[in-house]
Amino acid sequence: MLANxxxxxxxxxxxxxxxxxxFCLCVLFSCSKKLDLSQKVLYxxxxxxxxxxxxxHASDSYSAREVSKVYEGLFEYHYLKRPYTLxxxxxxxMPHIADDGLTYTFKIRRGVYFHDNPCFExxxxxxxxxxxxxxxxxxxxxxxxxxxxxxxLDEKIKGLNEWRDLQKTAExxxxxxxxxxxxxxxxxxxxxxxKRPFPQFLYSLAMQFTSVVxxxxxxxxxxxxxxxxxxxxxxxxxxxxxxxxxxxYVANPKFREKFYPTEGSEGDEERGLLKAAGxxxxxxxxxxxxxxPEHSPAWLSFLKGEVDELEIPKDNFDQxxxxxxxxxxxxxxxxxEVEVENALDVTYFAFNHTNPLxxxxxxxxxxxxxINRDKLNELFYHGLGIKAQTPIPPGIKGYDESYKNKYTxxxxxxxxxxxxxxxxxxxxxxxxxxxxxxxxTVYRQIAEFFVKEMAQxxxxxxxxxxTWPQLLKKIxxxxxxxxxxxxxxxxxxAENFLQLLYGPNxxxxxxxxxxxxxxxxxxxxxxxxxxxxxxxxxxYVQLAQEVAEKVPWILGVHRTNFRLKHGWIKNYKGTEFKxxxxxxxxxxxxxxxxxxxxx
Amino acid sequence: xxxxxxKKESALNKMNEKxxxxxxxxxxxxxxxxxxxxxxxxxxxxxxxxxxxxxxILSSMGIIAADWNTEVGPSYSPPSASFWxxxxxxxxxxxxxxxxxxxxxxxxxxxxxxxAIPVGVILGAISGYYGGLVDELIVWFYTTISxxxxxxxxxxxxxxxxxxxxxxxxxxxxxxxxxxxxLIRGEVMxxxxxxxxxxxxxxxxxxxxxxxxxxxxxxxxxxIINASLQFQIAIKSEVILxxxxxxxxxxxxxxTMIDDAKLELVGRGVWWQLVGATIAMFIIVLxxxxxxxxLRDALDPKLKGKN
Numbered sequence: 049m050l051a052n053x054x055x056x057x058x059x060x061x062x063x064x065x066x067x068x069x070x071f072c073l074c075v076l077f078s079c080s081k082k083l084d085l086s087q088k089v090l091y092x093x094x095x096x097x098x099x100x101x102x103x104x105h106a107s108d109s110y111s112a113r114e115v116s117k118v119y120e121g122l123f124e125y126h127y128l129k130r131p132y133t134l135x136x137x138x139x140x141x142m143p144h145i146a147d148d149g150l151t152y153t154f155k156i157r158r159g160v161y162f163h164d165n166p167c168f169e170x171x172x173x174x175x176x177x178x179x180x181x182x183x184x185x186x187x188x189x190x191x192x193x194x195x196x197x198x199x200x201l202d203e204k205i206k207g208l209n210e211w212r213d214l215q216k217t218a219e220x221x222x223x224x225x226x227x228x229x230x231x232x233x234x235x236x237x238x239x240x241x242x243k244r245p246f247p248q249f250l251y252s253l254a255m256q257f258t259s260v261v262x263x264x265x266x267x268x269x270x271x272x273x274x275x276x277x278x279x280x281x282x283x284x285x286x287x288x289x290x291x292x293x294x295x296x297y298v299a300n301p302k303f304r305e306k307f308y309p310t311e312g313s314e315g316d317e318e319r320g321l322l323k324a325a326g327x328x329x330x331x332x333x334x335x336x337x338x339x340x341p342e343h344s345p346a347w348l349s350f351l352k353g354e355v356d357e358l359e360i361p362k363d364n365f366d367q368x369x370x371x372x373x374x375x376x377x378x379x380x381x382x383x384x385e386v387e388v389e390n391a392l393d394v395t396y397f398a399f400n401h402t403n404p405l406x407x408x409x410x411x412x413x414x415x416x417x418x419i420n421r422d423k424l425n426e427l428f429y430h431g432l433g434i435k436a437q438t439p440i441p442p443g444i445k446g447y448d449e450s451y452k453n454k455y456t457x458x459x460x461x462x463x464x465x466x467x468x469x470x471x472x473x474x475x476x477x478x479x480x481x482x483x484x485x486x487x488x489t490v491y492r493q494i495a496e497f498f499v500k501e502m503a504q505x506x507x508x509x510x511x512x513x514x515t516w517p518q519l520l521k522k523i524x525x526x527x528x529x530x531x532x533x534x535x536x537x538x539x540x541x542a543e544n545f546l547q548l549l550y551g552p553n554x555x556x557x558x559x560x561x562x563x564x565x566x567x568x569x570x571x572x573x574x575x576x577x578x579x580x581x582x583x584x585x586x587x588y589v590q591l592a593q594e595v596a597e598k599v600p601w602i603l604g605v606h607r608t609n610f611r612l613k614h615g616w617i618k619n620y621k622g623t624e625f626k627x628x629x630x631x632x633x634x635x636x637x638x639x640x641x642x643x644x645x646x647x
Numbered sequence: 648x649x650x651x652x653x654k655k656e657s658a659l660n661k662m663n664e665k666x667x668x669x670x671x672x673x674x675x676x677x678x679x680x681x682x683x684x685x686x687x688x689x690x691x692x693x694x695x696x697x698x699x700x701x702x703x704i705l706s707s708m709g710i711i712a713a714d715w716n717t718e719v720g721p722s723y724s725p726p727s728a729s730f731w732x733x734x735x736x737x738x739x740x741x742x743x744x745x746x747x748x749x750x751x752x753x754x755x756x757x758x759x760x761x762x763a764i765p766v767g768v769i770l771g772a773i774s775g776y777y778g779g780l781v782d783e784l785i786v787w788f789y790t791t792i793s794x795x796x797x798x799x800x801x802x803x804x805x806x807x808x809x810x811x812x813x814x815x816x817x818x819x820x821x822x823x824x825x826x827x828x829x830l831i832r833g834e835v836m837x838x839x840x841x842x843x844x845x846x847x848x849x850x851x852x853x854x855x856x857x858x859x860x861x862x863x864x865x866x867x868x869x870x871i872i873n874a875s876l877q878f879q880i881a882i883k884s885e886v887i888l889x890x891x892x893x894x895x896x897x898x899x900x901x902x903t904m905i906d907d908a909k910l911e912l913v914g915r916g917v918w919w920q921l922v923g924a925t926i927a928m929f930i931i932v933l934x935x936x937x938x939x940x941x942l943r944d945a946l947d948p949k950l951k952g953k954n
Contacts, residue, residue: 366915427722427736487810487892489906493736499897500716500737511897513810 083354083644088635089334090617093346093355097339100274100290103259104188107196109626112256114337116627117297118163119259119279122154122181122238123250125540125625127632128312128321131445132392132540132625134250135309138176138260138280140236145579149245154238156181160304163284165276167268173302176260176280178232184260185230186223191216197257204249205229206241223263247579251539256627282306282330282631297335308619308632316621324619324634331619331634350612351382353644356635357613357620365430368612373432375612383615383643388608389622390434390442392537394545395604397483397498398561400528405479410470412599416455417463418505419498425605428494433605438592439535439545441606443624445580446542446588453596456603463505475506484522484531487513494532524556533560534604540624542588543576549600550576563600616640675868679945689941695934702746703753712746715739715899723917733919735907741920744899745927751900752882752931755815759881760874762820764827768863768870771831776839776858782832789825797822801884805893815894819881827873834866868946875942879935886928901928 083091098111106115126135136142140155162173185205188195189212203209206229215221229241242249252258265278277285283297310325324331340346343361350358360368368386370376375386399406406412421435437453440446464474472478483498485491495511502509509530514522522528537544547553550572551564571591578584596603613620618634683689706712718738719730726733732741774785792800801818808814838844839862847861888894889902901924908921 489892489910492892492903493907496897497737500718513892513896515806 084334085637085641085644087334088332088637089336090332090630090633090635091354091356092335092337092630093340093349093358094337095346095359096341098295101277101285101288102274103184103256103261104193104195104197105274106256113626114295115256115259115277116281117283117335117630118277118281118285119256119261120281120628121253121255121259123254124628125254125623126309127623127629128309128316128621130313131443131447132623134254137254137628139253143250149247149577149579150242152240152242152249153233154178154240156236156238157304158236160280161302162262162265162280163278163300164302165265165278167262167264167278173278174262174264177235178238179235180260180262181238182227182230182232183223183263185258186211186221186227187261187266188257190221192221195257197255200252200255200257204242204246204252206243245577247577248539248541248543251541254539254625254627280304281628283335286334293339295337295339297337299330299333303330306631319621321619321621324632330631332630335630350614351647353382353614353640353647356617357611360610360612365610369430369610379612382647383639384612385615385620387611387613387620387622388432389611389624391607391609392441392443392540392624393534394436394439394441394606395433395532395534396436396439396601397530397532397604398523398528398601399530399599400526400560400562401564401600402526402562403529405481406529408470409598410466411472411478412602413455414463414466414470414505415502415507416599416602417457417459417466418507419501419602420458421456421605422458424494424497427497428490429605429607432608432610434608436603436606438596439548439601439603440542440588440592441537441545444537444540444542444545445585446545446592448589448593451589451593453593453603455597455599460504467505467507472506475508478507480508480510482529483509483511484514484519484528485511486516486519491532498532523560526555526562528560530602531560534607537624542585542592546572546588546591546595547576549595561600565595565598565600568595568598614640615643675946679868679942682945683941686941686944688937689945692934692937692941695930696938699749699753699931699934703750706747706750707754712743712750715743715747723911723915726919732923733917735904735920736911741904741923744904744920745901745923747899748901748904748924749927749931751812751895751898752885752928754812755819755885756878756881758816759819759823760877762816763824763877764870764874766820767824767827767873768831770824771828772835772858772863772866774828775832775835776854776862778836785828785832789828792822793825798887801888802891802893805888810893810896812895812898815885815888818888819884823877823880823884827870827877830869830873831866834869835862838862838865868942872939872943872946875935875939879932879939882928882935883932886924901925 094110094114096108096110098114099105099108100111101115101118103115103119106112120137122137122139123134124137126133129135136157138157138160140157144153145151146153156176156178158175160176162168162176164171164173168174185201185208187193188197188201189208191212192215201208205227207227208230211225211227214225229243231239233239240249260280261273262278265276266273269276275288275290277288282300282303284300286296286298288295306329308324308327308329310322312321316322338349338355340349343363346355346358347361347364349355368376368379373388374380375384399412401407425431425433425435434442435456437451437456438448442449467473467475481502483495485495492511492513495513499509499511519531523531523533535545535548548559549561549563549565549568550559551566551569553559554562554564568591571587575584575587575591578587609622611622616636616639618636619632623629683693702711716739719740720734720738722734722736722738724730724734724738730740730742732745735741735744770785770789774782800822804818804821805814808817835858839857844857844861847857852860885894885900886902886905889900890906891902892906894900894902904920904924908917908924911917912921
């Protein structure tokens with residue numbers, strides 16, 4: 049029985065391999081694209097098919113990046129500043145926030161026009177008004193659109209949820225009803241009233257979901273609006289066909305006067321990132337985006353200079369990056385440069401604090417000290433991760449580079465003595481501890497690593513391997529003892545990481561470790577309501593360090609991503625927020641001709 | 648000179664007589680054994696199987712490869728005099744892991760056969776002998792099981808039972824009895840109308856006696872052939888399951904080693920885990936296949952006298 053299945057599988061595999069090879073070859077030959085060297089054209093690769101050009105449906109990062117070339121929101125992330133900082137985009141300056149922290153009043157930038165499009169009178173794009181934002185946000189809330197991005201405003205704005213509920217039963221959604229918390233006070237003034245203070249609200253206005261769309265286009269194109277983007281952005285689509293593997297954008301000829309930032313963060317000046325300061329964007333006239341799901345063709349296209357920048361495919365990592373973390377000789381001869389991006393995340397092994405055994409602080413500290421994080425980093429993250437000292441990753445206010453957590457060091461002796469203080473000398477009397485993780489190769493290896501490290505101090509650990517939904521279910525029902533997991537920022541605010549330890553957020557909430565410390569809870573609920581300020585950052589730093597020393601988790605690393613780019617791309621800075629960054633890039637055509645000739 | 652020739656001849660005659668005598672009295676199994684011994688490939692295969700079994704037993708007793716989990720050198724050091732097959736991600740000796748993997752593989756083969764063979768034989772015999780409703784029920788049962796893709800069945804069983812070696816035994820054991828059951832059923836149906844069974848019946852032998860005392864011994868060769876093939880299928884399946892991450896946990900298996908190699912091979916060029924585990928598996932699977940074929944040649948009455 050099984051034998052039959054096996055033979056079938058083998059031959060299927062073989063034929064699959066054949067198809068793959070054939071397909072790769074086809075893609076390879078069809079990929080011999082002609083490079084346009086007469087003007088500044090950017091060639092990009094996107095890893096997945098995108099879900100069209102409707103901001104409220106662009107829930108994956110690939111779609112979001114494409115959408116953000118055409119559409120804009122009130123805010124964007126400052127292109128150069130780190131930690132990540134919000135900068136007004138379509139908003140004219142930062143909003144006025146009332147003392148109660150509930151009312152946000154925005155001025156809308158004047159003289160912003162939508163792209164020229166047949167949906168407007170005479171085909172001329174009209175001026176953007178505050179009403180357009182009201183409409184776009186109602187569209188996001190409209191249950192008939194079932195947007196996957198609704199969560200960003202759910203239960204945030206006064207009256208919006210009620211309006212949404214009302215439309216669920218209505219035959220046609222009524223956009224004329226007025227909503228208390230969402231109003232255009234005049235042509236250029238927009239006001240939000242929140243249900244309760246939520247200083248992180250501004251981040252949701254930098255997400256693609258809250259981008260502004262003109263109602264004329266939605267009305268004209270209806271369900272085809274997703275294929276006919278009309279925005280205010282620096283680029284507009286020249287050709288977009290959902291079935292094609294190529295998207296072509298051209299610079300928006302009527303783009304407002306927008307300028308390259310004049311200030312950056314440390315080191316930007318030296319790297320030449322401020323040479324374009326104050327110049328009008330965009331610099332690049334045309335963008336060609338190839339949809340290439342397969343890694344190998346993307347890699348080969350990059351090597352031929354047919355794609356200008358690329359996330360390093362995992363399989364090609366060693367071909368691209370030398371052991372000293374610079375690009376390999378092969379690539380550096382071609383002028384390829386590497387850009388390091390710190391992922392806004394943290395990997396950790398969470399203790400379940402509802403388990404009485406793991407409430408033992410000395411035990412937790414001992415286990416944390418037994419992990420050799422250098423080795424963890426070397427074995428599983430190419431040695432490129434940053435060892436986490438607190439939950440807050442670099443790139444976010446609240447990260448303190450100078451701080452070293454004494455319980456994230458590797459110190460077996462100290463670990464053993466703490467274990468003794470915990471009442472389990474050399475692990476005697478300590479029951480076997482369950483370790484839950486998912487059953488992929490890397491997570492299995494990490495589990496083996498964890499078991500080995502714990503065995504050094506006599507702590508016995510038994511790994512359980514789960515599917516991802518199984519693991520989530522176990523965490524939500526508090527059935528784990530230790531589980532391996534990571535958190536990726538929803539928005540670049542330390543609050544998003546510290547809330548993972550806030551008692552009232554315990555499982556099924558985001559606090560899967562069910563850590564519940566009254567002092568931390570109290571301090572966190574205070575700081576989470578503060579608006580961004582240096583005082584708040586100071587409190588974040590302090591709070592993160594205090595809690596990290598209570599070892600609620602065994603901290604792992606903050607991961608890093610590497611991107612490669614060719615030498616002719618200028619003003620390139622790695623970022624986790626890639627929305628609309630192409631408008632700041634430039635191409636050195638002479639250099640490109642010179643380098644391409646060498647390929 | 649002539650004397651010498653005569654001596655030789657008489658010796659030859661004696662030998663012939665001896666052979667003749669033995670040939671007349673030897674049983675099916677004796678005969679098969681002798682035929683097997685003549686087949687050099689089969690002998691080699693049997694030696695390999697024996698060798699693997701010894702390794703597996705020694706390893707399970709903790710005499711060899713007990714220290715597979717200790718770090719003996721740096722991560723990913725290539726094969727050398729001190730590490731014959733290099734080291735893995737944690738600096739453990741790959742050769743020792745392969746030895747320990749042999750224990751896992753052989754135990755899976757053994758326990759799977761121990762589950763599958765009794766189930767297959769008993770159900771097949773009952774179904775073939777009694778016929779009627781019982782037969783229909785059993786046929787319905789095994790057709791149902793065989794209509795479910797076995798890999799899906801195995802995955803769901805190991806998900807229900809929780810992962811681990813025992814789940815692998817049960818999952819493979821409960822899915823691999825069908826072909827044996829079918830064969831036995833057919834064979835029993837054929838035998839139950841034979842003269843010797845009818846004679847047993849005429850003498851007043853009960854149905855169970857007819858079945859187990861008379862028919863079953865006459866179909867045992869099928870079981871033996873099947874067992875050796877079953878064994879290698881179980882070994883392969885274990886490797887596949889472990890590769891997919893639903894097999895053996897927290898101890899080395901050839902499957903998890905190949906799974907590791909998936910990440911090591913391309914980026915780092917670490918080929919020794921893959922090669923070591925694959926060759927270890929290849930040899931035993933090949934040996935069982937050769938042995939299975941030779942057993943069939945030796946035991947199947949229909950093939951007798953063909954070589």
